[in-house]
Amino acid sequence: MATNPTGKTIPIFPCRSIDEQVEFYQALGFELTYRQARPNVYACVRHRISELHFFVLKQLEPSASYSMCYVSVSDVDDVYREFRERLKKAYGKIPVKGFPRITKLNDLVEDRRFNLVDPAGNYLIIGQQHAVPKPIAGGPNEAERTTKFTVAYETAYKLTYSKEDQAQAARVLDLALGKSAEVSAPLRYKAFVLRADIAFSMDDLQLAKRYIGEAGRLPLSAEEREKASAAADRLEELKSSWA
Incomplete structure (x- = not known):
């Protein structure tokens, strides 16, 4: 019989620079909760939607990254609005190409979502599940x-x-x-x-x-x-x- 999960999953993402990662996520409103320099460089950030950890992988190429996670939220429109406003304040514009970037908010069959890609190329798919499946936004009749x-x-x-x-x-x-x-x-x-x-x-x-x-x-x-x-x-x- 299916049960609701009671555990907690924390993604551990690679990055080329801890400083760059922390600055990016702090700009989004995440709080730095832990940082260490030895024996290995490591950092943790937390937002009301998720906790994320990072380690350094100097040879990482953001364009070749396969790291991703799905973050389920109950207020995706509010999260999207908050992140766009904070990114515009931090960068002077909303980054929609390259690294980092944020995609537009879309309705797919299973959820309403957007993608957030950080400076290291890690994907956060942030979505809110539909109560019932629905056609994609702008789709055919x-x-x-x-x-x-x-x-x-x-x-x-x-x-x-x-x-x-x-x-x-x-x-x-x-x-x-x-x-x-x-x-x-x-x-x-x-x-x-x-x-x-x-x-x-x-x-x-x-x-x-x-x-x-x-x-x-x-x-x-x-x-x-x-x-x-x-x-x-x-x-x-x-x-x-x-x-």
């Missing part, structure tokens, strides 16, 4: 759910926002967009915005602007625009990146 274009869109969405595999997401979506399939205007609009988002994250600003333009030129009725409201919000965020 029931009538569109069985088409190949729909499958491609949902796959690219998950690769982008859950796996952060933008290169594969781009390949999947480009293949779908390159075909002249019958697709509803709201779903095509969402696909254009997603492709712009992928391009932006891959530093292909010219392509990002192209798809922002494609989305902006697509005629949508008031009802269709309402169906694509989440994508429209993301489009405005992308536009503001060049403001």
Whole structure:
């Protein structure tokens, strides 16, 4: 019989610099609870959502890191807002590329989540479980759910926002967009915005602007625009990146 866990799990992450790690997490609002210099360099930080420990691995390459953990919270929107505000105060802007970075907040089938990637490349997937499974934010409606274009869109969405595999997401979506399939205007609009988002994250600003333009030129009725409201919000965020 399944039971609720009563233990406590504390991730122990590698980093290249304890100073860099501690400064980053303190900027997010974590408290430094322990630090040692000998016999090995080690530090512990704590926030209301989690406790994290760090050790030094000098040969670590952040881009090659596989370290990650899932942090389950009951107020993901509040945590996301807090971390974005603190990152903007610390860095002068919200870091969305490179190391460190924070992704946008998204609804997936199982939860509402965002990813926080620290200077060492460690991933914190911070999410709040849905009471019941739900369609991904900005996803297709029931009538569109069985088409190949729909499958491609949902796959690219998950690769982008859950796996952060933008290169594969781009390949999947480009293949779908390159075909002249019958697709509803709201779903095509969402696909254009997603492709712009992928391009932006891959530093292909010219392509990002192209798809922002494609989305902006697509005629949508008031009802269709309402169906694509989440994508429209993301489009405005992308536009503001060049403001």
